[in-house]
Amino acid sequence: MSLGLAAPAVAQDYEWPRLLVIGTPGTASGSFASTNGWGPVLQKETGTTVRIVPEDSEPQRYGRLTDRQDIAISSVSAAEMRFQIQGIGGYAGTKPAAQRVLWHHNDTPWGYVVAGDSELQSIDDIKTKGARVTQGVFSPPMVTAVTEALPGFLGMTEAEVADKITFVPASSYGENCRSVVEGKSDVAYCSPISSVLSEMEGAPGSIRWLSLDPDKADNWDGYLKHRPMLVPTEISLGVSTARGIGGATSNFLYAVSADAETDFVYNMAKWLHESHDAYADTHPLAKRMSIELFRGYLNRTPLPVHEGTVKYLREIGQWSDADDEWNNAAIEKMDAWLSAREAAMAEARDQGVEIQFENQEFLDILNKHTEGLEGLRSRL
Template identity: 30%
Template sequence: MKVIHAASLSLALAGAAAAQELPKTMIWSSYDVGSAGYAEASAIADAFGKEFGTRVRIQPSGSSIGRLQPLLQGRADYAFLATEAFFLSEGAYDFATPEWGPRPLRAIAGRPASTAMAAAADSGIKTVADARGKRIAFVAGNPSINVKCEAILAFGGLTLDDVEVITFPTYAAAMSSMTRNESDATCTSPTTSQFYELAESPRGIFYPPLEPDNAEGWAKLEKVLPIMSPQSETVAAGLPEGETAQMAAYRYPVIATTPDKSADDVYAFIKALDESYDLYKEGTATMERWSLDQAGKPPIDVPFHEGAIRYLKEKGIWTAEDDAWNDKRIARQDALIAAWEPFKAENAGLPEDEFAAAWMARRAEVVASLD
């Protein structure tokens, strides 16, 4: 009896030690209340509380800077981000300013999310290349949407000069523009509500395929945005049940932190993310994609954190090919950061828009030099 009691006590203490790997409290930043990012962060936070007794406070923000500032200033432990993770690491778009520039981030995991070119079925766009000369809807001030469309156009051998870009003032206006016959195609999640309206409209909807075996097309796409990979999607507006459309996957949300976050802390976080999966995987329709065999693999917006890689290797998920991808991604980030300070000093007197354009050109040169 005494031996059994001692063994039971030992197991109990071991369980308590595992639970104590996480801090008692954490702060995460995320997209605004009502977004998929906030809903998923909330479901994971609830699972952490139930499984490990960790209390998580989520700070929602509708802006990329509002999600990043708490993380960079040490006021948040982790951030549930969108493509701003990539933009910050490159100093691109909103971050191509003297106050920002490229800054290092590290990923812990990121749930795959589909994106696609959706065309009005009567537009004649059956392949991405068919978009030449067509009206493509962009969103004012939304580089996350627009750059994905630019990358998908590149898959078909097209640039923005080959199409008629029509910029709409809001996301909703852009996504509904095809139904109003104000555009012929655009790019975003295939389950956005406006696409269901398009599918039911007289114009109909069609998804030009991003064939996974088109190596040349994918190489061109990745030149523009090296964070996407092939995705076979079965859930999309207007897609008949049982059919599959060939799209692209990016990561949203991306759970990110800073490189100086303790490897042990990050290891404990991703381990908790994995061990509590059964508690949150049905939190939303897409949360089953947080399984680490999907969420813990490149490509992703920024390099993976060493603490996450340690756990992924232990689980048999991380491969030598993943190591090579991560090393290349760190080299790219480091090269851009090294180029930033001399560039900023040389261009200090430029107006903001000229400064941004000059940096984006310099950034392209740095990236090209790494190939």
């Protein structure tokens, strides 16, 4: 009763679901920590029971949102959504499903971390001296970041990669990052805002970062060929060892299924905006959920925004007719990819071909149906 009386007008105008389940990456991630910051505030103000579920496997969390539908909102990187939509890597055999952006979560910096006493002094040392590089098999984009994008930045050939780099698999984000301080690997792709990085920075010997110079245009051309949703940046968030180091920004979003109820999404967007002051100090990343940062992200995202969010943004003067144009185009592009993938799966079933991302026969069918489709890329 007290929760109901304390709830603001928005809760009185809308009947919130009794249970709201939000999926995030694992407990060592900034996404999990920051969502646990604002979730209790939402629960207190609206009376809905908020449950934050850590799901380290990106494909599993994708399936829980779009297929099992036992989570209503997913914290996911824009890069991961590209893989999910286009069926890249481990997503090739997953069920194609339309998603929409609910709100901007954070602009997460990423970089390549080594142990404090590592012999690697610069990113170029990987090419000349060789290294063991952790491969986060739980996330296809993280696999691409080390197996393709990093060699692309260094201008390495396939033969050089085979000769100089040994990839060390890791099954979770925490394991991925800790590998360098545990001596299992030399280099790991991590975000400096994650709590596990604070733990690593405080460990004996601490950590260092191998800078990706934002001004090296040719190197970044090679990198962005494989990770086109990222933006070169100088890291300014997270652990102190990373600040001032060259890295990449990956925007994290709160995503919903395309068929999520408009009223629900509208009221979530309204609450996230109107109550920002109430939850902004619950976690450093919560400050990145402001309407100003969201509006800036909308100027370059290639991902479609849910109609409920659009409705709210238009009401407060943060959505224009020009936004409708690019958003409709984004929906058409997503639908084209999903339709092509569905057609590929139908053909594979008709021919008795196993739908599996490691089955080259299926991948050949998939490539045939998706050939010529324009891939997702940040609108720079």
